[in-house]
Amino acid sequence: MPEFSIDRSWLDEVVREVVKQVLETVMELEREVFLAEEGGTKNGYYERGLVTKPGPVRLRVPREREGRFHTALFAPYQRRTEDLEALALAMYAAGISTRKVGEVLGHLLGETYSASTISRMAEEVLPRLEAFRKRPLRQRYAFVYLDALFVKVFREGEGVATEAAYLALGITEEGHREVLGFWLLPTESGTGWGDLLLELKERGVEEVLLFVTDELSGMETAIKRVYPRAHWQLCTVHKVRSTLRRVRKKDQEAVLRDLVSVVRASDRSEALRALEVFKGRWADKYPQVVAGWVQHSAALLRFFEYPKALQPVIKSTNLLERMIKEVKRATKTRDNTFPAPDAVLKVIYCVAEGYEARFQGRKLRGFQQAEDELRAIFDLRYPRA
Known part of the structure; x- marks a missing residue:
């Protein structure tokens, strides 16, 4: 029987092309997300090399006109993905099994990493995770976003249960993002948030201008109990x-137009006039829906009391939602079930660490124009002795 052999050079060329296409696609998506969040314009590409097991590849790396965008796939000017632990944990956080992580590292870096090796790497995250969750925080934050997602967790002797993963994102007075904390509790409640806010206070957070949250019962009470001088913005x-x-399908388009007139008004007076129009048009048909907007109008329109440049980012929890989506992607890959509570926290930690690294040194959009106004609000709300 004649021997059959594979042309290894042809196979390596195919693998290199696949690696190139995947990496360039990811970088393109990264740039799109960056431009959507931070603004700016595209500025073509530049070429750089990356060493992989099948051989070197030439990548087209996207650029942003002001040079603020950098891909998270590799550090600028790095020529080989050498930080194996960080790479392994990033894939683990994305929901890839430990076996697959080992295979991917083997293809990219020319080494074989067993599932047990990757598992040990993940276990070594725990001390860093706990240090991250207990680290001292700043005294002052301009804005704090609070939200939760629900995950399925297996607990020994109890089986699988749906639990709430709480997340808190802070914006410093200079405009930088910090993940303040994440916790796993049986369910989400105002009481639960109140206890976690006390923990943030114990870790050093004394002054907050504005909390941004969804419409959870008891949330405003919990905030006022711990931070009585802070404002509450309802997302x-x-x-x-x-x-x-809560409205009929045939009315949704018209109701949406009226609500957009409220939340996108140029100032609070215009928003209140638009709210009166909404009330007059829909109160008879949807009395409870309209009553909810009127009752919470102060919290819904609180963003008008802050600098105009920052209003788009404080009228909703979208900043935190982007991080939550990353956690959900990992959850979905794991078929929505985590084998233990620690597994949830490890994934959130990996996502949080990557989130902070991605925005390190970058001010939130609008802060450059709003610094003086914010400082005046802080001085008025929290006067120094």
């Missing part, structure tokens, strides 16, 4: 979505 996106679910 307008959550409120609009919940409203549309």
Whole structure:
């Protein structure tokens, strides 16, 4: 029987092309997300090399006109993905099994990593995770976003249960993002958030201008109990979505137009006039829906009391939602079930660490124009002795 052999050079060329296409696609998506969040314009590409097991590849790396965008796939000027632990944990956080992580590292870096090796790497995250969750925080944050997602967790002797993963994102007075904490509790409640806010205070957070949350019962009470001088902004996106679910399909488009007039008004007076129009048009047909907007109008329109440049990012929890979506992607890959509570926290930690690294040194959009106004609000709300 004649021997059959594979042309290894042809196979390596195919693998290199696949690696090139995947990496360039990811970088393109990264740039799209960056431009959507931070603004700016595309500025073509530049070429750089990356060493892989099948051989070197030439990549077209996207650029942004002001040079603020950098892909998270590799550090600028790095020529080989050498930080194996970080790479392995990033794939683990994305929901890839430990066996698959080992295979991918083997293809990219020319080494074989067993599932047990990757598992040990993940276990070594725990001390860093705990240090991250207990680290001292700043005294002052301009804005704090609070939200939760639900995950299925297996607990020994109890089986699988749906639990709430709480997340808190802070924006410093200089405009930088910090993940303040994440916790796993049986369910989401105002009481639960109150206890977690006390923990943030114990870790050093004394002064907050504004909390941005969804419409959870007891949330405003919990905030005022711990931070009586802070304001509460009810997420307008959550409120609009919940409203549309409570009106008939044939009315949804017209109701949405009226609500957009409220939340996109140029100032508070215009928003209140638009709210009166909404009330007059729909109060008879949807009395409870309209009453909910009127009752919470102060919290829904609180963003008008802050600098105009920052209003788009404080009228909703979208900043935190982007991070939550990353956690959900990992959850979905794991068929929505985690083998233990620690597994949930490890994934959130990996996502949080990557989130902070991605935005390190970058101010939130609008802060450059709003610094003086924010400082005046802080001085008025929290006067120094």
